[in-house]
Amino acid sequence: MAEPWTPSLEQVADHVPTRTRNAAEPGDTRLTGTFSAQTEPTDEQARRHIAAAVAEVLGAVGGSVPAAPAFLGHLASEAASLRAAADIELAYPNRNADADRFAQLDQRAKDALQRLLDAVNDQGGGPEGGLLPVWSMPVPVWYGDYPL
Incomplete structure (x- = not known):
């Protein structure tokens, strides 16, 4: 089942627009x-690169991206589209500059x-223990350790 935030072909193509040229007609730019x-x-x-990127994002966030707040889906979609675009650049190099472009897209x-x-953890969930309690104590008074 596809995630609701799975990036479209157009979203990935926005990051690698030169890959959308018609390869069947060599002179068509x-x-x-x-x-x-x-x-x-x-x-x-x-689509296979997109599916792999979505799986990578899901693995990183612990299996699911929370539906609320909505911006988490947008962040997940952008992360997956950039990962798919980077993988496409690496898989289909036409020139040496594609390797440089891969490094930029990868980063x-x-x-x-x-x-x-970070956003998932800030919302109280995620793989890094965002649901664990956070303890805090008040700043001690100046005479706290002073023997009375």
Whole structure:
């Protein structure tokens, strides 16, 4: 079952727009803005990268992204779309610059995933023990350790 925040082909293509050119016609330089049967990778191949990215995000947050508040779904979608875009750049290199672009997308994907993890933990859940109690004590008075 697909997660409600699973990124669309267009969301991933926004990060790697040059991958949306029609590969069937070598002289065609128009960017379609999405993956299709004529692009490299195809829409089916891009969907597999998206599914892997969603699984990675789910694994990082402990199995599920809370439905509320709504911004967590947006953060999860952005993290998954950046991860899928980075993986697509790595899997289908056309030139040396694609390796540099992968490094940039990879770092952005890691940063987005960390923002998601921080937000999930701030909401009181997640893999890092956000549901554990947090203890705090008041600042002791100046005479607290002074023998009376």
